[in-house]
Amino acid sequence: MTTSREISRDGLWGNNVALVQLLGLCPLLAVTSTVVNGIGLGLATLITLVLSNTIVSLIRDFVRKEVRLPVFVLIIASVVTIIELSMQALFYDLYLVLGIFIPLIVTNCAIIGRAEGFASRNPVGPAALDGLMMGLGFLVVLALLGALREIIGFGTLFANAELMFGDGAQTLTIEFNEDYPGFLLAVLPPGAFFGLALLIVIKNWLDLRPQEKQEIIEPVPETV
Amino acid sequence: MIAISRRQILISGIFLWLFAVAGTTLVALTEYSSREAIIENERQVLLRNLYALLPRDKLDNDLAEDILELPASPLLGTDAASIVYRARLAGEPVAAIFNSIAPNGYNGKIHLLVGIYSNGKLAGVRVVKHAETPGLGDAVEVRKSPWIKSFDSKSLTDPGPSGWRVKRDDGEFDQFTGATITPRAVVAAVRNTLLYYQQNASMIFN
Numbered sequence: 001m002t003t004s005r006e007i008s009r010d011g012l013w014g015n016n017v018a019l020v021q022l023l024g025l026c027p028l029l030a031v032t033s034t035v036v037n038g039i040g041l042g043l044a045t046l047i048t049l050v051l052s053n054t055i056v057s058l059i060r061d062f063v064r065k066e067v068r069l070p071v072f073v074l075i076i077a078s079v080v081t082i083i084e085l086s087m088q089a090l091f092y093d094l095y096l097v098l099g100i101f102i103p104l105i106v107t108n109c110a111i112i113g114r115a116e117g118f119a120s121r122n123p124v125g126p127a128a129l130d131g132l133m134m135g136l137g138f139l140v141v142l143a144l145l146g147a148l149r150e151i152i153g154f155g156t157l158f159a160n161a162e163l164m165f166g167d168g169a170q171t172l173t174i175e176f177n178e179d180y181p182g183f184l185l186a187v188l189p190p191g192a193f194f195g196l197a198l199l200i201v202i203k204n205w206l207d208l209r210p211q212e213k214q215e216i217i218e219p220v221p222e223t224v
Numbered sequence: 225m226i227a228i229s230r231r232q233i234l235i236s237g238i239f240l241w242l243f244a245v246a247g248t249t250l251v252a253l254t255e256y257s258s259r260e261a262i263i264e265n266e267r268q269v270l271l272r273n274l275y276a277l278l279p280r281d282k283l284d285n286d287l288a289e290d291i292l293e294l295p296a297s298p299l300l301g302t303d304a305a306s307i308v309y310r311a312r313l314a315g316e317p318v319a320a321i322f323n324s325i326a327p328n329g330y331n332g333k334i335h336l337l338v339g340i341y342s343n344g345k346l347a348g349v350r351v352v353k354h355a356e357t358p359g360l361g362d363a364v365e366v367r368k369s370p371w372i373k374s375f376d377s378k379s380l381t382d383p384g385p386s387g388w389r390v391k392r393d394d395g396e397f398d399q400f401t402g403a404t405i406t407p408r409a410v411v412a413a414v415r416n417t418l419l420y421y422q423q424n425a426s427m428i429f430n
Binding site: 033062063064066067070071074075077078081082085086088089090092093096153184187188 | 357
C-alpha cells in the first residue's frame, strides 16, 4: 500500500510524467510557446488524469484482463471528448488556441500508463490522488517550459491571460522590454527540446547533489 | 496461449459493449447540452471578426445571416465554394466581406477576410488563419503588427497596378524584416479579391 505522501512525491518529482517518464512529449513540446497555453493544456490533462484514474479504479474489479485496455481507451476518449466540448462551450477563445491539441490528450501515453500501472491496482482514493499529482507534475513542467520559452522568445510573461481568466486578467501580462526583438529559436519546436532538456538537467542536478556529499564522506572509513 | 472459455469471451464482449454504450451516451449528452453555447460562441467570434472590418453604424442588417455562396474562383484563391457576407443600410448595399485565400504563403495557405465597400475601396483586411513563421511572417496578424491596416481604404486605382506589390518589388506595401514571401502573398491575394469584386459586383448585390 503506497502512502499519500509517496504518491504525491512520485507524481510531482520522483516519477514526474514529463521530466522522468518523458511521456506526453507531443502536446508538451507543441503547446508550450507561452505560459498561458502551457497552463491551459496542463489543466485539461490534469482533469483527464483525475477522471480517468477514478473511473478505472472504480471498475477495476469488474474489468476482465483481456478487455481492460480497450475499456481504458474508451474511458479516456470519452473523458477527453467531454472536456473538449465543455471547453468549446465555456472557454471558446482558449479553445481556438489549444483546440487542436485537446484531442491529442487521448494519445498522451501518461494517461493510459497511469490507468494501467496504478489506477487499475489501487482503491479510488489513492488512484484519484495519483491522477491529481501526476497531472500537477505535468502542469508545472508545462507552465515552467512555457514561461521559459515566452520570456526568451517574446520577452513577455502571461500574454493572452485573458483567454483563460477573463478580461480582468489582461493586466497580468508582463512586458519586460518593449523593443525586445524576440528570439525565434525559443518559439519554434527546437526551443521546446532545448527548454525541456534544460529542465531535466536542473532536476537531475538537484537529485544528484545530496549523493555527491555522501560519496565524499563514504570513502574516508575505507582508507583507515 | 491461455485458453479462454466461450462464456468468458461472451462476458468480456458484453462488458466492452456496455462501456461503449455508456461512453457514447455521456459524450452525446454533453454534445447535446453544449451545442447551443458552441454555435453561439462561433457566431460571436465570426461577428467580432466581421465588425472589426466594418463599423457597426454603417449597416443595419444581420451580417452573419445575409450571405451568398460563391463558386470556387482562382481570384479568390478558393478551390471550393466560399461565403461572402453582405452589409446593407436601409436595403442599400454598403460593403461585402469575402473569405479569400492567399495560396502562396511561406507555409501554406493564408486565410483572409477582405471587406470591400460598394465603391470599390477596401474597408479592411484581417488574417483569420495561417501557419506562417511565428515572430516573422505572423506579423500579418493584427494583434502582432498594424501592417494589415495599411490596406484600409486602398482600391484598384489607389495605388495603381504597379503599386500593388511589396516595396522590394517596387510596390507600395512594406515587407517585414526577414519575411517577404508572406506579405507578398497577402498583397497579391487582396488585389485579386478586389479584381473579383470589380468583375462580380452586380452579381453579389443582386
